[in-house]
Amino acid sequence: MKTLNHAQNAANFNKDEKRVDWHDETLWWIRQKRDKSAFQIPEWESLRDAASAIKANTLSNLHQYLIEFEKNALANGVKIHWARDAKEHNDIVYGLLKEKGIDKMVKSKSMLTEECHLNEYLERKGIEVIDSDLGERIVQLAKEPPSHIVLPCIHKKKEEIGELFHEHLGTPAGNADPQVLTEAARIHLRETFLTRKAALTGVNFAVAETGEIVICTNEGNADMGAHLADLHIACMGIEKLVPSRAHLAVFLRLLARSATGQPITTYSSHFAKPRAGKELHIVLVDNGRTRQLGRAEFRNSLKCIRCGACMNTCPVYRRSGGHSYHNAIAGPIGAILAPNLAMKEYADLPFASTLCGSCSNVCPVKIDIHDQLYKWRQVLVKEGHTTTAKQLAMQTMATTLSSPTLFKIAGKTARVTLKYAPFMVNNKFNAWYLQRDMPKVPKSSFSEWYQTNRKQNEQ
Amino acid sequence: MKVALFIPCYIDQFYPQVAIACLELLERLGIDVSYPLGQTCCGQPMANSGFEHLADGCNTLFVKNFIGFDYIVAPSGSCVLHIKEHLKNDSQLDLVKHIKATTYELTSFLVDILKVEHLTSSFPYRVGMHQSCHGQRGLKLSQMSELNAPEFSKPGKLLSLVKDIELVELDRKDECCGFGGTFCVAEEAVSVKMGKDRINDHTKQDVEYITGVDMSCLMHLEGILNRQNSSISVKHIAEILNGVKA
Amino acid sequence: MSSRDQILTAVKANQPPLMTLPALDSFFESPKNELIIKFTQVLSSIGGSVIEVEDETEIGAFIREHYPLANIRAISPLANMQGIADRYEAENNPHKLENVELAILPAHFAVAENGACWLSETLLAERVLPFITQHLILVVNKNDILPTMHEAYQKISDETYGYGTFIAGPSKTADIEQSLVLGAHGARSLLVFLV
Structure with a gap:
């Protein structure tokens, strides 16, 4: 089955307007919480500058930092693995589990494993994976991907979650009280944490200077999993590095405030060494990141710390839903990361934006997201990921607009056509006219008016 | 000059x-x-x-x-x-x-x-100002809602010089209207929804006119307003500042 | 070539010319005397509680009064919590902590701007203890409240630890329609005593 493009998915999402309103308002509320929190920090904009500059330095010296990180992590007793792509990443994780004869694993949030489709891969190999973040567990039970990187089930209504929990966890039918549902998940997942020998987590930051990794959660699920398992596997993209501990201060001040408006996540845990007699493995993953690093125009996308602020503020994301982006990472940041992974498959995403620029303004590391969307459009068209019809239309438009004479004729035709034969354009094939009237047509253009009323001044 | x-x-x-x-x-x-x-x-x-x-x-x-x-x-x-x-x-x-x-x-x-401090125009109506994104965030015509910075607004300052105008406060002061150039037809559903939501914000404030610095956004909003048979009209800010009677 | 070498080679080939690191000096705050007020206000706003006490005997009295100690398992590595909580000797068996109701732990310091307390492994009997316990009490010296995360990381810049964590409030989630629920997977409540 062909994957629908963003516009088609968005049109489907918009069939239920009340739900779109609900989705929009929920995310806007989070944007407002972010504003309130950010505006309490007088040095907020300087912090964003600093964060962006730290990441710029990291990317410019990534080779050295990776070597330093590896050396320090190894000295800490951590095992390091390198994966060029999603497949190698998945193979490494599976290999570690197989070696220990483990067939059940608990996992906390990691967008990287979503990007690599790890769960599906492990399930095919007979490994059971249980996601422990509440939102991720919910979408996992619903057999859906997350629709948001921080709020995985933001698209789901509590009644739907109540039904899922009734079916899978035996909560009372018709009960949609978040308190009750969360308690049920707590009990169910506590049993999981206590019985799993392996825990996989993501990584928010990795410190080159110390070889430690930092994992941020509100629920405490990453810690519960990792501290109770014999084997802790932490998977990270190579861009997650920061030079030293001092730099964590800047990012931890920005991350949660940008994401949800909290001053910091409940837990910010620093893992340097494995527990006595246990193992900590870190998988460093490329999967296209070195390619993006080489694209000067798009390199800055690797600064992303996955806060989700650009999604919450994006007027298109709020009204089209995360799944419409058909990519592990949705929203504006997803739309500039995805074409690097597969240009043809994600050629629609950079066009799913009005280029309003709000994303770049909320970004805590100041990624020029909307400018990169514009630049991706140029690259995609040049690489041939466009339609012949669009190409012809653009060529015609360019020719017309390059010639004052043709422009005047075309303008007259358009105005005359609109004026005397509105049916010519006011039909269902005209996407403008479906829900919008055409502009009323004036008698003359401005340039005609000007020649009549002011031209004497020109001569 | x-x-x-x-x-x-x-x-x-x-x-x-x-x-x-x-x-x-x-x-x-x-x-x-x-x-x-x-x-x-x-x-x-x-x-x-x-x-x-x-x-x-x-x-x-x-x-x-x-x-x-x-x-x-x-x-x-x-x-x-x-x-x-x-x-x-x-x-x-x-x-x-x-x-x-x-x-x-x-x-x-x-x-x-020009450092304009006086205007002779009058516009005795309730008006909502739509902050078009390219002017707002691209040219920084007004303080942007995302940034922690002092308030200012160039269009707002000029409108405040117009006599008898009643400018309203919107819930979302600089949300995009969804025009977006070819976006308005390529992503028709979201574009129209964004336009409707922008209009609702103005409607809640009982405006008679929506103004702005970009006629393209206003054309999109006007298209929706006219389809809704709304009594609200759009006026480019140049028309209001020039004092042309409504 | 190994994957490691392939990745490192590609990184080296594709990384841009070196960009300098920014100075962070301007973010350090001059010492303030409102740190207790700020810390209390922020931690309360994220679901935690703060109580200022004169000495540690007050803590014991408070716990005796508010927790049904006879019926629950309470654990603390703190010497002066004897008689209230069991001393738990690390046995490298975290699963044995499954039924802990209350853990009383010291923290190295607290951070005013976000209500967080820093605990490194040396203070924890087991890493999982502050998470697996149903309720968590932390004890911090009131002179050890730092203004921001910058001072916090300056303080631990040269520390060696196997594990350390900032804890700011009780475990929470808002994954279901953004309704805030305390007690997701970690402690359901957090009480900080400032001594």
Whole structure:
């Protein structure tokens, strides 16, 4: 089955307007919480500058930092693995589990494993994976991907979650009280944490200077999993590095405030060494990141710390839903990361934006997201990921607009056509006219008016 | 001071009254304004669709038309931003540099260059100001809601000089209307939904008019308002500042 | 070539010229005397509680009064919590902590701007203890409240630890329609005593 493009998915999402309103308002509320929190920090904009500059330095010296990180992590007793792509990443994780004869694993949030489709891969190999973040567990039970990187089930209504929990966890039918549902998940997942020998987590930051990794959660699920398992596997993209501990201060001040408006996540845990007699493995993953690093125009996308602020503020994301982006990472940041992974498959995403620029303004590391969307459009068209019809239309438009004479004729035709034969354009094939009237047509253009009323001044 | 009037193509064709208001307003302020007749379009429709490489003809034409002025002024944030960010002509680098530096959106020209402190116009209606994104975030015409920075608004300052106008506060002061150039047809569903939501914010405040610095956004909102048989009308800010009666 | 070497080679080939690191000096705050107020206000706003006490005997009295100690398992490595909580000797068997109701732990310091307390492994009997316990009490010296995360990381810049964590409030989630629920997987409540 062909994957629908963003516009088609968005049109489907918009069939239920009340739900779109609900989705929009929920995310806007989070944007407002972010504003309130950010505006309490007088040095907020300087912090964003600093964060962006730290990441710029990291990317410019990534080779050295990776070597330093590896050396320090190894000295800490951590095992390091390198994966060029999603497949190698998945193979490494599976290999570690197989070696220990483990067939059940608990996992906390990691967008990287979503990007690599790890769960599906492990399930095919007979490994059971249980996601422990509440939102991720919910979408996992619903057999859906997350629709948001921080709020995985933001698209789901509590009644739907109540039904899922009734079916899978035996909560009372018709009960949609978040308190009750969360308690049920707590009990169910506590049993999981206590019985799993392996825990996989993501990584928010990795410190080159110390070889430690930092994992941020509100629920405490990453810690519960990792501290109770014999084997802790932490998977990270190579861009997650920061030079030293001092730099964590800047990012931890920005991350949660940008994401949800909290001053910091409940837990910010620093893992340097494995527990006595246990193992900590870190998988460093490329999967296209070195390619993006080489694209000067798009390199800055690797600064992303996955806060989700650009999604919450994006007027298109709020009204089209995360799944419409058909990519592990949705929203504006997803739309500039995805074409690097597969240009043809994600050629629609950079066009799913009005280029309003709000994303770049909320970004805590100041990624020029909307400018990169514009630049991706140029690259995609040049690489041939466009339609012949669009190409012809653009060529015609360019020719017309390059010639004052043709422009005047075309303008007259358009105005005359609109004026005397509105049916010519006011039909269902005209996407403008479906829900919008055409502009009323004036008698003359401005340039005609000007020649009549002011031209004497020109001569 | 020699000023060239740069009129976006769709204003020339569909909203000549906006261009006339802009011209008259500048003339009334004592500016020597002329309108280069050979102008067509800034090339943004192609560029934003990914066809920047087809905009060479527009670029050459733009430079040709707008040589020799102290300032170039347009009643549009979006087209001005496009010129400032994307006008290219490798054989005329100095000219291009000068054009980029001296092209102004109308309200920023009035506030920053002419330092307008008085206007004679009156507009006795309840008005909502739609902050078009390219003017707002691209040209920084007003303080942006995302940033932790002091409040200011160039269009707002000018509207406050208009007599009897009643400006309303919106819930979402700078949310995008969903026009977005070809986005408005390529992503029809979301575009219209965004437009409807923007209109609702104004409707809740009982406005009689929606104004803004970009007629393209207003054209999109007007299309929806007219389909809804709404009593709300759109007016470009140039028309209000020029004092043309509603 | 190994994957490691392939990745490192690609990184080296594709990384841009070196960009300098920014100075962070301007973010350090001059010492303030409102740190207790700020810390209390922030931690309360994220679901935690703060109680200022004169000495540690007050803590014992408070716990005796508010927790049904006879019926629950309470654990603390703190010497002066004897008689209230069991001393738990690390046995490298975290699963044995499954039924802990209350853990009383010291923290190295607290951070005013976000209500967080820093605990490194040396203070924890087991890493999982502050998470697996149903309720958590932390004890911090009131002179050890730092203004921001910058001072916090300056303080631990040269520390060696196997594990350390900032804890700011009780475990929470808002994954279901953004309704805030305390007690997701970690402690359901957090009480900080400032001594």
